Amino acid sequence: MxxxxxxxxxxxxxxxxxxxxxxxxxxxxxxxxxxxxxxxxxxxxxxxxxxxxxxxxxxxxxxxxxxxxxxxxxxxxxxxxxxxxxxxxxxxxxxxxxxxxxxxxxxxxxxxxxxxxxxxxxxxxxxxxxxxxxxxxxxxxxxxxxxxxxxxxxxxxxxxxxxxxxxxxxxxxxxxxxxxxxxxxxxxxxxxxxxxxxxxxxxxxxxxxxxxxxCERIVYQHSYTGIAPKPEGNKHPLLSPFDIVPATDGWIAIAAPNDNRWRRLCALIDRPDLADDPAFATNDKRVSRRGVVHEALSTWTRDRTKEDILAHLGGHVPVGAVRDAAEIMADPHVKARAxxxxxxxxxxxxxxxxxxxxxxxxxxxxxxxxxxxxxxxxxxxxxxxxxx
CATH class of the missing domain: 3.40.50.10540 (Crotonobetainyl-coa:carnitine coa-transferase; domain 1)
Incomplete structure (x- = not known):
């Protein structure tokens, strides 16, 4: 062929x-x-x-x-x-x-x-x-x-x-x-x-x-707001949660800006108070309180291993470990997809x-x-x- x-x-x-x-x-x-x-x-x-x-x-x-x-x-x-x-x-x-x-x-x-x-x-x-x-x-x-x-x-x-x-x-x-x-x-x-x-x-x-x-995002952001976007670390200026958070053995990416995903994430990390709080009910509100959102996630992840976090959240909300080349090469996905x-x-x-x-x-x-x-x-x- x-x-x-x-x-x-x-x-x-x-x-x-x-x-x-x-x-x-x-x-x-x-x-x-x-x-x-x-x-x-x-x-x-x-x-x-x-x-x-x-x-x-x-x-x-x-x-x-x-x-x-x-x-x-x-x-x-x-x-x-x-x-x-x-x-x-x-x-x-x-x-x-x-x-x-x-x-x-x-x-x-x-x-x-x-x-x-x-x-x-x-x-x-x-x-x-x-x-x-x-x-x-x-x-x-x-x-x-x-x-x-x-x-x-x-x-x-x-x-x-x-x-x-x-x-x-x-x-x-x-x-x-x-x-x-x-x-x-x-x-x-x-x-x-x-x-x-x-x-x-x-x-x-x-x-x-x-x-x-x-970099198309910076064009419409500047055109619509008149503001030139700047570096923001690992946070996203328009989405929350959209973060890198610590684990005991590395780092984890978690992204759940959709309101339904956010509520599911809150349940999984045992934070129903955040899910029920009107101050965090929408993505825009969470963006304005990104520091609180990041700290809530970090508090839950920092005492757990990457493997434990992925086992708990994987398949429920978008989540992935920050990996090096050796870890990527050992991933069964990489083999399955050639x-x-x-x-x-x-x-x-x-x-x-x-x-x-x-x-x-x-x-x-x-x-x-x-x-x-x-x-x-x-x-x-x-x-x-x-x-x-």
Whole structure:
């Protein structure tokens, strides 16, 4: 069985995290993704971690996670030969994806307009920090961008942090991962349209734009209230209870802002007085008394283990333990949903897990099974195909 994008050909010029994550999603979905790398390879090949018995260091866990299932060919696009080969590949592709800074492809003679003149059905996708001028010229257009910069500029760090206002970066690279996911949606939408019209188009996602859309709450809050939201720790400005509370062996998340859930929670923690008190009867009233709500929950949880709390509240109100990676990997849910995938690692006798594919299909499953490629591993085949 094959994924829903079986037969789709993608030329992947991306590097680092955001772009490769996008094309990894498409590879998981069954597309043939040809990763075009410079002679030195994608710099992320140099990032670890590496297995203890890895004799080659062809790539580490970072590269494996977001480049699995792809093929690799080395092309020096600064040479006439490399550019000509890329042009040939694009002429036969459904999609081309790149995340260079604006103007790079134009200087190489490989602009969107040039490539689509050869292949009108090509979907050309670009992922940049502040977008492409074709879609709207940003004052930051030429600025380089990384995850932490976009988290700061587009709103994540403005509402993430301690209640005294100190900003904290979100742990996952959301300013890479979310724009990459958005671009994958844009690509598949454009591909669907092209199957009917016969014409491709330019698809552009700015990391800034995607992360601003991820922070959509701050936009309507500011528009409706005139107030710019600030960091509030683990509390929620609009919902209560929506908290992280202590256990004897860690921390627990409890969210029961719905009035019926709130009353059920009060019964479970033996606080009928709160359930019957009109001052806590609605979510809005509980938000205005969040400190009291938090203390009531903490008083009940702080003398109990995470396991005891989950056994008591689980299935009745939304509740979950704050977990580390080891705990997550041992969770039976993760196994049942195939949310880790073991891949071989060149130079090592072992297999190693990467995060699985959350998209589940009943008839055309998206199951990553192939490791990331060695540098130019498929180059001989690609070059042979081109000369035939």
């Amino acid at each position: 094959t994924g829903p994008l079986d037969g789709v050909k993608i030329v992947d010029l991306t590097h680092a995290l955001a772009g490769p994550y996008c094309t990894m999603l498409l590879a998981d979905l069954g597309a043939d993704v040809l990763k075009v790398e410079p002679p030195s390879g994608d710099l992320s090949r140099l990032a670890g971690p590496y297995p203890d018995d890895d004799s080659t260091h062809a790539f580490g866990g970072y590269f494996q996670s977001v480049n699995r299932g792809k093929r690799s060919v080395v092309l020096d696009l600064k040479t006439p030969e490399g550019a000509a080969t890329l042009r040939t590949l694009a002429a036969d592709a459904d999609i081309l994806v790149e995340n260079f800074t604006p103007g790079v492809m134009e200087r190489l003679g490989l602009s969107y307009e040039s490539l689509t003149a050869d292949n009108p059905r090509l979907v050309y996708a670009a992922l940049r920090g502040f977008g492409d001028p074709r879609s709207g010229e940003s004052p930051y257009q030429s600025w380089p961008a990384f995850d932490i910069v976009i988290q700061a500029m587009a709103g994540v760090m403005g509402i993430t942090g301690t209640e005294d206002g100190s900003p904290i970066k979100v742990g996952p690279g959301v300013a890479d991962i979310f724009p990459g996911t958005m671009l994958a949606l844009g690509i598949t939408s454009a591909l669907y349209e092209a199957r009917g019209s016969g014409k491709g188009q330019f698809v552009d996602v700015a990391m800034y734009d995607a992360v601003m859309s991820l 949310m880790t995938v073991a891949l071989e690692h060149p130079g090592s006798t072992q297999t190693f897990d990467v995060a699985g594919q959350p998209l589940k299909f009943s008839r055309t499953p998206a199951i990553p099974t192939r490791r990331a490629p060695l540098l130019d591993e498929h180059g001989p085949q690609v070059r042979s195909d081109r000369t035939q």
